[in-house]
Amino acid sequence: MVLICPPVLKRTTTMTFPLMKAGFLFLIFCTTSSAEMRWLALLRQSSVATRGAVHERVEICNIKELSKKQSKICQKNLEIMNSVRLGAELAIQECQWQFKSRRWNCSTGGKRIFGKILKTATREAAFVHSITAAAVAHVVTRACSSGQLQRCGCDRTVRVKPSQGFEWSGCSDNIAFGTAFSKSFVDARDLRRARKKSKPRALMNLHNNEAGRKVLEYNMKLECKCHGVSGSCELRTCWRAMPAFREVGIILKEKFNGATEVKPIVSGKYTKLEPVNIRFKHHTDTDLVYLRPSPNFCELDEKTGSLGTHGRRCNKTSRAIDGCELLCCSRGYISQNRSERERCRCKFHWCCYVECQSCVRTVEINTCN
Numbered sequence: 001m002v003l004i005c006p007p008v009l010k011r012t013t014t015m016t017f018p019l020m021k022a023g024f025l026f027l028i029f030c031t032t033s034s035a036e037m038r039w040l041a042l043l044r045q046s047s048v049a050t051r052g053a054v055h056e057r058v059e060i061c062n063i064k065e066l067s068k069k070q071s072k073i074c075q076k077n078l079e080i081m082n083s084v085r086l087g088a089e090l091a092i093q094e095c096q097w098q099f100k101s102r103r104w105n106c107s108t109g110g111k112r113i114f115g116k117i118l119k120t121a122t123r124e125a126a127f128v129h130s131i132t133a134a135a136v137a138h139v140v141t142r143a144c145s146s147g148q149l150q151r152c153g154c155d156r157t158v159r160v161k162p163s164q165g166f167e168w169s170g171c172s173d174n175i176a177f178g179t180a181f182s183k184s185f186v187d188a189r190d191l192r193r194a195r196k197k198s199k200p201r202a203l204m205n206l207h208n209n210e211a212g213r214k215v216l217e218y219n220m221k222l223e224c225k226c227h228g229v230s231g232s233c234e235l236r237t238c239w240r241a242m243p244a245f246r247e248v249g250i251i252l253k254e255k256f257n258g259a260t261e262v263k264p265i266v267s268g269k270y271t272k273l274e275p276v277n278i279r280f281k282h283h284t285d286t287d288l289v290y291l292r293p294s295p296n297f298c299e300l301d302e303k304t305g306s307l308g309t310h311g312r313r314c315n316k317t318s319r320a321i322d323g324c325e326l327l328c329c330s331r332g333y334i335s336q337n338r339s340e341r342e343r344c345r346c347k348f349h350w351c352c353y354v355e356c357q358s359c360v361r362t363v364e365i366n367t368c369n
């Protein structure tokens with residue numbers, strides 16, 4: 001069947017289409033680039049159940065937001081799908097923490113999980129893709145190590161490498177499994193788009209997904225535990241462990257700040273993304289790339305998904321992006337003194353309770369006009 005996608009259909013649309021010759025009605029499912037990361041709709045499923053009849057659990061693999069390939073992976077790896085969902089949640093949490101005092105604050109909700117922000121190939125979209133791919137790899141890997149999954153366990157191959165003054169514990173984080181799973185599931189739709197048409201946006205997504213996973217991989221650490229009489233450390237056992245996800249978030253946020261604007265360059269059958277400004281250093285495999293400049297996010301804009309900064313809390317004394325001047329886009333701000341009640345002068349009583357007094361504290365709250 002030929003998939004025809006009339007350019008006027010900007011949204012995902014199911015429509016019936018008369019096929020001239022046969023006179024049949026065909027159901028045509030049409031997706032355009034506005035459908036980035038549709039699989040995040042998994043977050044809307046009440047839970048990716050780990051119990052219950054298999055046929056019930058498989059239901060979640062049939063939601064229309066999964067591509068054919070993703071649906072297949074889901075069915076074959078049902079026990080992992082809860083980690084995928086938790087990975088998406090972790091990504092959103094980390095994104096909101098990293099961007100809490102910026103104009104775009106990674107807000108979610110509405111019909112699309114990230115609003116319309118993923119529609120345009122901006123550095124914000126680049127960040128969302130990288131942190132999501134990394135978070136899925138992180139949570140799946142964690143689930144492997146903790147023995148929750150049948151499909152994978154600890155990485156026991158690490159012990160083959162020579163050790164220096166310690167023994168391998170035999171339970172290193174199985175980052176290879178986690179990243180491979182993230183790659184096959186998260187990248188599925190873009191991989192297909194990139195193969196078929198070398199769409200620049202698909203190439204951008206694939207690069208940024210991989211950058212997120214590489215940041216995770218390159219920051220694996222050696223963790224050790226001492227054994228012996230009262231911690232004398234006569235024997236040390238060590239394993240390779242993933243960094244805390246906060247660390248991944250911090251690094252990717254730096255990558256966001258230094259992201260490279262790229263443009264597609266076609267050479268023969270292939271399309272590559274090359275820096276717009278050739279005087280800049282070429283991006284590495286952990287750098288984020290984007291194709292379009294970001295809006296300034298000052299005002300509400302339906303088209304870009306910008307919510308604007310009216311009513312946001314800002315910091316009067318900061319000159320950085322969280323400061324009232326920049327965050328409020330020079331519109332000014334309102335200061336209010338609010339009294340907040342809090343527990344104070346707490347005393348510990350032997351044994352065992354804590355008694356506190358209640359104090360009223362005045363806090364100054366500044367909000368953007």
Ligand SMILES: *[C@@H]1O[C@H](CO)[C@@H](O)[C@H](O)[C@H]1NC(C)=O
Binds near residue numbers: 096105307308310312
């Ligand atoms: C983000 O900003 C919007 C409006 O600018 C606000 O409504 C929302 O509460 C903020 N979200 C977070 C998580 O701070």
Ligand SMILES: *[C@@H]1O[C@H](CO)[C@@H](O)[C@H](O)[C@H]1NC(C)=O
Binds near residue numbers: 319
């Ligand atoms: C506001 O900004 C100043 C200067 O950057 C900083 O020292 C202070 O901790 C900030 N206040 C809050 C509430 O974040």
Ligand SMILES: *[C@@H]1O[C@H](CO)[C@@H](O)[C@H](O)[C@H]1NC(C)=O
Binds near residue numbers: 336337362364
């Ligand atoms: C809030 O209180 C501080 C001192 O506690 C004062 O300097 C400031 O002017 C007050 N602001 C408003 C808006 O009342």
